[in-house]
Each structure stands twice: as structure tokens, then as C-alpha cells.
Amino acid sequence: MAYGEVDDEVSPVTDWLHDWDWLDPQWGANAISLWNDIRSQCPVATTERYGRAVMPVTMEAIHQIAADTEHFSSWRVSVARPEAPPRAAPPITSDPPDHLGHRRLLLPSFNPKKVALMEEDLRRFCRQLIANIGDADRADAAEQYSQHIPVHGICSMLGIPESDADMFRDWIYRNFQLAPRDLTVRAQVIAEMNAYATQTLQNRIDHPTDDLSSLIAHAEIDGEAVEFDLKVGYFNLMVLAGIDTTWSAIGSGLWHFAQHGDQRARLVGANNDDAVWSQAIEEVLRFYAPVTMARQVVKSTEIAGCPVHPGDQTLVTFPAANHDPAAFDRPETFDLDREQNRHVAFGLGIHRCLGSNLARLELTVALQEWIRAFPDYTLETEQVTTWANGQVRGPRNIPVRLHG
Ligand code: HEM
Numbered sequence: 001m002a003y004g005e006v007d008d009e010v011s012p013v014t015d016w017l018h019d020w021d022w023l024d025p026q027w028g029a030n031a032i033s034l035w036n037d038i039r040s041q042c043p044v045a046t047t048e049r050y051g052r053a054v055m056p057v058t059m060e061a062i063h064q065i066a067a068d069t070e071h072f073s074s075w076r077v078s079v080a081r082p083e084a085p086p087r088a089a090p091p092i093t094s095d096p097p098d099h100l101g102h103r104r105l106l107l108p109s110f111n112p113k114k115v116a117l118m119e120e121d122l123r124r125f126c127r128q129l130i131a132n133i134g135d136a137d138r139a140d141a142a143e144q145y146s147q148h149i150p151v152h153g154i155c156s157m158l159g160i161p162e163s164d165a166d167m168f169r170d171w172i173y174r175n176f177q178l179a180p181r182d183l184t185v186r187a188q189v190i191a192e193m194n195a196y197a198t199q200t201l202q203n204r205i206d207h208p209t210d211d212l213s214s215l216i217a218h219a220e221i222d223g224e225a226v227e228f229d230l231k232v233g234y235f236n237l238m239v240l241a242g243i244d245t246t247w248s249a250i251g252s253g254l255w256h257f258a259q260h261g262d263q264r265a266r267l268v269g270a271n272n273d274d275a276v277w278s279q280a281i282e283e284v285l286r287f288y289a290p291v292t293m294a295r296q297v298v299k300s301t302e303i304a305g306c307p308v309h310p311g312d313q314t315l316v317t318f319p320a321a322n323h324d325p326a327a328f329d330r331p332e333t334f335d336l337d338r339e340q341n342r343h344v345a346f347g348l349g350i351h352r353c354l355g356s357n358l359a360r361l362e363l364t365v366a367l368q369e370w371i372r373a374f375p376d377y378t379l380e381t382e383q384v385t386t387w388a389n390g391q392v393r394g395p396r397n398i399p400v401r402l403h404g
Pocket residue numbers: 066074077091092093103154237238239241242243245246249289290291292293294316318344345346347348350351352353354355356358359
């Protein structure tokens with residue numbers, strides 16, 4: 001199945017409060033209003049489609065879950081068929097005390113200084129994508145622009161060929177949009193990813209370099225070599241977390257500004273003024289936060305008064321929390337002047353996004369270069385053709401008129 005196609009065997013959701021499904025075709029384009037509607041009735045929605053799973057939609061509940069590793073484990077970070085075997089991709093799938101060692105190993109590669117060194121190359125890359133569009137009147141800002149930028153970033157870091165980009169995007173699609181329901185697809189995509197990671201890491205063991213793949217291939221914690229399976233997990237996580245997250249955020253920003261000429265004009269006027277742009281990028285992240293995670297309940301407790309028990313799964317709906325009126329003044333307004341913006345797009349607590357510096361840089365450079373090149377671009381139609389569902393939500397096609 002391709003983006004936007006509907007699985008005929010799965011009935012569409014008609015009751016989001018008691019039967020939600022993050023792979024329902026309505027989720028992609030409408031998730032924000034679905035969450036708002038649920039929140040106006042109850043802080044937690046439920047479903048039995050993946051075994052028992054709950055979906056809290058308030059900032060308070062999301063803080064509670066992210067801070068509580070005693071009751072909520074990260075060994076499953078996607079709400080999926082309950083019999084799906086666990087898959088190690090540390091640090092995101094690790095709980096304390098193991099988590100810290102894995103995180104510390106990868107963290108230095110994403111520090112602000114290292115990431116800042118990538119800016120010029122990312123700008124050059126974005127300008128080349130824009131040059132490839134040439135003097136056309138119309139373009140697809142997702143297919144011809146947003147989807148390529150994070151692939152460029154993570155491929156440069158890992159030292160892997162960008163020519164494999166279509167394969168990475170295919171893995172991402174099958175992994176996030178098909179695998180939670182389909183164990184056969186899940187096993188296939190894991191096998192393909194593991195084979196690629198194994199080959200890359202084995203190559204770096206034989207021929208060390210200074211890229212992130214080589215760091216992973218030679219990983220040690222407290223002087224002990226990390227198990228090879230876990231190194232494969234690190235590598236796979238870099239590919240999965242590094243690509244469609246930022247692709248979705250860039251795409252959402254492009255989609256938004258295509259429809260808001262007044263805001264676009266302010267950004268054009270601001271040139272690359274850091275303060276104005278930084279506020280704009282944070283508001284894109286708040287409003288369109290792409291990433292929803294999950295946890296497995298390992299000890300009975302309550303979420304906003306809703307009892308949960310071992311074996312239940314819960315979404316950690318960071319994007320819904322970003323629209324909670326208890327946490328934000330006028331959350332439904334995309335506000336370029338929002339000064340207090342404590343959004344949770346990058347998560348909270350020990351698993352807070354390790355790639356946030358890179359994501360912010362890619363998002364800023366991508367939007368600045370696009371808006372400078374096409375200050376008058378507008379959305380071609382009111383409807384975006386396709387949005388990705390589920391764990392990472394964002395537009396996959398953005399038909400635009402480039403010159404108004
Ligand atoms: C706009 C883009 C991005 C968003 C919105 C985002 C969001 C998130 C969120 C919400 C988490 C928390 C996971 C949890 O609590 O279970 C997370 C963790 C993580 N992210 Fe990102 N992410 C983005 C880009 C990236 C990039 C570019 C990378 C680079 C590879 C990356 C790597 C990671 C890693 C490794 C973790 C796990 C950290 C840990 O468990 O300690 N992310 N991200």
C-alpha cells in the first residue's frame with residue numbers, strides 16, 4: 001500500500017474517544033482537531049485495536065508519563081500489535097539504568113558546536129534543490145524539497161550514500177505506517193534494516209573512519225564493547241529518527257506559510273534575523289509537532305484518573321499536549337509573536353530528543369532558503385493530497401504555485 005491508501009480490512013474510526021486508531025486515514029490531516037475534540041470531553045481516549053491502549057491528550061498527563069519510568073517502560077515506543085516482538089534501538093528503547101550509557105555515547109555527535117559546522121553545507125544543499133526546480137511555476141514542496149534535506153544531514157553524519165534515500169523512505173513508511181498492524185511487514189523491514197546496518201558497521205570495523213557509523217561500530221560503555229545487536233539498534237535509530245521527523249516538520253512549516261501570506265511577508269522582511277526566525281521555528285514545532293511516542297505500562301497506575309495496568313500501551317502524545325489550553329494561551333492560534341513557548345515537540349525527561357540541535361538547524365535553513373527563493377509561493381489547492389499517519393505525522397505532498 002502507498003501513502004493515503006486505505007486498508008479495506010480495518011474499519012474506519014467513528015468514535016475517537018473509545019476506539020481511536022493512529023493509522024486511521026483521518027488522523028494525518030485532522031489529528032489536531034481530533035485531539036482537541038477528545039480533550040473537550042475527557043483527558044484520555046481508549047482503544048482495543050492494539051490490545052488495550054490509551055491516548056492522553058493533556059500536557060499534565062504527558063509530563064506525568066514522560067517523567068515516570070517506574071510505571072511506563074520504553075521497551076515498546078510504538079503502539080502496535082501486542083504480540084509484536086520488542087526491538088532494541090537504544091537509547092530510545094532503554095529504561096534506566098541502561099539508558100544513560102547509551103545516550104552519553106551518542107550525545108557528543110549532536111552537540112551545538114558540531115551541528116553548527118553543518119550549516120553551510122545544508123544551505124548549499126537547499127539552494128541546489130531550489131536550483132533544480134528551475135523556473136517552473138509549480139512544484140511539490142515535499143517531494144522536491146522537504147523530504148531530501150534531513151536525508152542529506154543524517155547521511156553526511158553516518159557516512160552513508162544519499163543514493164539510498166528512496167530505500168530509507170520506504171523503510172520509514174513501512175516501519176511507521178504498516179508495521180504496527182502487520183507483523184509480516186514488521187519482520188521484513190527489520191530484516192532489511194538490520195542487514196544494511198550490519199554491512200555498514202562491519203565495514204567500519206574493518207576500515208575505521210571519523211563518521212558516526214564508525215563511532216557506533218566501535219562503541220564501548222565503561223570500557224566494555226557494546227553488543228553488536230545494540231550497535232545495529234543505534235544505527236537503525238539514527239536512520240528512523242533522523243529523517244522523517246524533520247522532513248515532517250519542514251513540510252508542515254512550508255504548508256503553513258504557503259497559506260499565510262502575512263506571516264510569510266514578515267519572515268521575508270526579517271531576512272535571517274535570528275530572534276524572529278527562532279520564534280517562528282519554535283511555533284512551527286509547537287503547532288505541527290510531528291512525533292508521538294508510546295510506552296508500555298509495567299505497573300498499575302492511573303493517567304488523569306484513568307486506571308492502566310501492565311500490558312496496556314499508552315501513546316505519549318507530545319503534539320496534543322502542545323495544543324492544551326491549560327498549557328498555552330490561545331493554542332489554536334499560530335502566533336509568530338509567541339514569546340512563552342514551552343512546547344514539548346522534542347519530548348521531555350530522560351528521552352528528550354538527542355537530535356534537536358540538528359532538527360532546528362535543518363528546519364531553519366530549509367525554511368529560510370525556500371522563503372528567500374519563493375517569497376510569494378502559495379498552496380496550489382486547499383487540500384494537501386497526503387499526510388503521514390501515526391508516529392510521525394506530516395505532509396507528504398505539498399503542491400504549490402511558486403510565484404503566487
Ligand atoms: C523536528 C524533528 C524532531 C522531532 C520533533 C523529534 C522528536 C523526538 C521526541 C518527541 C523524542 C522523545 C522520545 C521519547 O520520549 O520516547 C525524541 C527522541 C530522540 N530523537 Fe528526536 N526528533 C526530531 C529529530 C531528530 C533527529 C534529526 C535526530 C537525529 C538522529 C533525532 C534523534 C533522536 C534520538 C536518538 C532520540 C532518543 C533519545 C533518548 O532516548 O535518550 N531526532 N525525538
